[in-house]
Amino acid sequence: xxxxxxxxxxxxxxxxxxxxxxxxxxxxxxxxxxxxxxxxxxxxxxxxxxxxxxxxxxxxxxxxxxxxxxxxxxxxxxxxxxxxxxxxxxxxxxxxxxxxxxxxxxxxxxxxxxxxxxxxxxxxxxxxxxxxxxxxxxxxxxxxxxxxxxxxxxxxxxxxxxxxxxxxxxxxxxxxxxxxxxxxxxxxxxxxxxxxxxxxxxxxxxxxxxxxxxxxxxxxxxxxxxxxxxxxxxxxxxxxxxxxxxxxxxxxxxxxxxxxxxxxxxxxxxxxxxxxxxxxxxxxxxxxxxxxxxxxxxxxxxxxxxxxxxxxxxxxxxxxxxxxxxxxxxxxxxxxxxxxxxxxxxxxxxxxxxxxxxxxxxxxxxxxxxxxxxxxxxxxxxxxxxxxxxxxxxxxxxxxxxxxxxxxxxxxxxxxxxxxxxxxxxxxxxxxxxxxxxxxxxxxxxxxxxxxxxxxxxxxxxxxxxxxxxxxxxxxxxxxxxxxxxxxxxxxxxxxxxxxxxxxxxxxxxxxxxxxxxxx
Numbered sequence: 001x002x003x004x005x006x007x008x009x010x011x012x013x014x015x016x017x018x019x020x021x022x023x024x025x026x027x028x029x030x031x032x033x034x035x036x037x038x039x040x041x042x043x044x045x046x047x048x049x050x051x052x053x054x055x056x057x058x059x060x061x062x063x064x065x066x067x068x069x070x071x072x073x074x075x076x077x078x079x080x081x082x083x084x085x086x087x088x089x090x091x092x093x094x095x096x097x098x099x100x101x102x103x104x105x106x107x108x109x110x111x112x113x114x115x116x117x118x119x120x121x122x123x124x125x126x127x128x129x130x131x132x133x134x135x136x137x138x139x140x141x142x143x144x145x146x147x148x149x150x151x152x153x154x155x156x157x158x159x160x161x162x163x164x165x166x167x168x169x170x171x172x173x174x175x176x177x178x179x180x181x182x183x184x185x186x187x188x189x190x191x192x193x194x195x196x197x198x199x200x201x202x203x204x205x206x207x208x209x210x211x212x213x214x215x216x217x218x219x220x221x222x223x224x225x226x227x228x229x230x231x232x233x234x235x236x237x238x239x240x241x242x243x244x245x246x247x248x249x250x251x252x253x254x255x256x257x258x259x260x261x262x263x264x265x266x267x268x269x270x271x272x273x274x275x276x277x278x279x280x281x282x283x284x285x286x287x288x289x290x291x292x293x294x295x296x297x298x299x300x301x302x303x304x305x306x307x308x309x310x311x312x313x314x315x316x317x318x319x320x321x322x323x324x325x326x327x328x329x330x331x332x333x334x335x336x337x338x339x340x341x342x343x344x345x346x347x348x349x350x351x352x353x354x355x356x357x358x359x360x361x362x363x364x365x366x367x368x369x370x371x372x373x374x375x376x377x378x379x380x381x382x383x384x385x386x387x388x389x390x391x392x393x394x395x396x397x398x399x400x401x402x403x404x405x406x407x408x409x410x411x412x413x414x415x416x417x418x419x420x421x422x423x424x425x426x427x428x429x430x431x432x433x434x435x436x437x438x439x440x441x442x443x444x445x446x447x448x449x450x451x452x453x454x455x456x457x458x459x460x461x462x463x464x465x466x467x468x469x470x471x472x473x474x475x476x477x478x479x480x481x482x483x484x485x486x487x488x489x490x491x492x493x494x495x496x497x498x499x500x501x502x503x504x505x506x507x508x509x510x511x512x513x514x515x516x517x518x519x520x
Contacts, residue, residue, distance in 0.1 A: 006075040006106040009041040054087030164214035176280040199234035248282035310484040
C-alpha cells in the first residue's frame with residue numbers, strides 16, 4: 001500500500017504523570033504543528049491525553065483518534081516519539097506494523113526519525129529496539145514507584161483511600177485527622193455492633209434514619225436511583241467494623257497488582273500487610289474494638305438456625321449486585337429487594353433445592369468434560385491450549401538463555417576494547433563507536449530479558465491456574481451431593497438472574513464462576 005502521499009495528519013500527544021513539565025502536551029502539540037506545517041501536511045485534528053501512562057491504551061483521545069482513523073478522517077499519525085504512542089512494545093508494534101498499514105495510515109515519529117512511508121529494515125529494527133527500551137523504562141518506573149510506596153507505608157504514611165471518619169491533615173497529606181461529623185456515625189456503628197446488632201440490621205437502621213453514606217458524605221459520586229445518599233449496604237458496615245484504622249493504626253498493603261502490565265488486583269496474605277501502630281488519633285477504644293470483634297467472629301461461626309448455609313457469601317443478584325439472603329423456608333432472594341422494597345430491585349427468588357441441583361449439575365458436567373478430554377478442555381479454556389503454551393514458554397526460555405549468555409560476552413568485549421584503547425592499539429573514534437554499539441546492544445538485550453521474564457511468568461501463571469482447577473475438580477467427577485467445603489473450594493461466586501416466563505414455563509439463568517478460571 002502506498003503511503004508516500006498521505007498528507008491528512010492527526011497529531012497525537014501524550015504526557016505521563018511522571019513526565020517533565022517541558023514534555024507537556026502543549027509543547028508536544030507545538031512541535032508537531034511546526035513539523036506538519038514545514039512538511040506541507042494538512043492538520044485534521046490534535047489529540048491530547050494528559051497524565052495517562054504508556055502501558056495502557058484506554059486513553060480518551062487515543063480512542064477518539066483511532067475512531068477517526070477508522071472513519072477515514074485522516075491518513076497520517078504524527079507523534080513526537082514512539083514512546084508517546086505507548087510503552088507496551090508488543091501493542092505498539094501491533095499498531096506500527098499491522099493495524100496502521102492495514103488502514104493505509106502513515107506513522108511518523110519526529111524525534112525518532114521514523115516514517116512508515118520510508119521504512120528501511122534497519123529503521124524498523126531500531127524502532128523495535130526503542131520499543132523494548134520504552135517498555136523497560138515503564139518497568140523500571142513501576143519498580144521505583146512500588147519501592148517508594150513500600151517505604152511510605154513502613155514509615156506510617158497514609159497513602160491509601162482515607163477511611164470514613166477521617167480526613168487528610170492539611171499540614172501533612174500522609175497523616176489522618178478526625179472528621180468529627182463522620183466520626184460520630186462510626187462511633188454509633190460500633191456502639192450498635194457492641195450490643196449485638198449485625199451488619200444488615202445496622203445498615204437498615206442507618207438507612208431508615210436517613211444517615212448519609214460515606215460516598216454521599218464526601219460527595220465523591222452522583223447518585224442514581226439505586227445509589228441514593230442514605231442507601232447503606234451491609235458490606236459498608238462490615239468494612240468499617242473490620243478496619244483497624246479506627247484504633248489509630250495504619251494498616252496498608254492489603255492488595256497489589258500482578259505486574260506493571262497486568263492490572264488484575266490480587267489480595268496479599270495478612271502476614272505481609274504493613275501495620276504501623278499509633279499513627280493518628282483513634283475513633284474507638286481498644287475495649288470497644290475487642291468487644292465488637294468477638295461478636296463479629298461469633299456471628300460468623302453460627303447463626304440463629306445453626307451453621308451458615310453452604311452458599312454463604314457466594315450468591316449475587318444479577319441486576320443490582322447485592323447478595324441473596326435466605327429466609328426460614330430456604331428460599332433465597334435479593335437483599336436489596338427484601339430490605340428496601342420493589343422500587344430498588346426484583347426478588348430473584350430461588351429455592352435451596354433448585355440452586356443445589358443447578359450447581360451440582362454444573363460441577364458434574366465440567367468434571368465429566370475433563371475426564372473425557374482433558375487436553376481439549378484446557379485448550380478451550382486457555383484459547384491456545386496447554387501444549388502450545390508450553391512451546392511458548394520453552395521458546396521464551398531458550399531466547400532468555402541466549403541473552404543471559406550474550407550479556408557477559410558483551411562485558412568482556414567492552415573490557416578488551418577499553419584495554420586496547422588505553423594501550424594505543426584502538427583509535428578513539430573507533431573505540432567510541434564500538435562502545436555505543438555495545439551499550440545499545442546491552443540495553444536492548446536487558447529490556448528484552450525483562451520482557452521475556454514477564455511473558456514466561458504470565459504464561460506459567462495462566463497454566464498454573466488452569467492446572468490447579470483441573471486437579472481440583474477431577475476429585476468430584478462422581479459427586480452425588482454438595483456440602484459447604486466442596487462449594488467454597490470450587491466456586492468464587494454465583495450470579496442469579498430474575499426468572500422469566502418462556503412458553504408458559506419458568507426459566508431462570510444462573511452464572512457460576514469457578515475459582516481460578518471464572519465462568520465456563
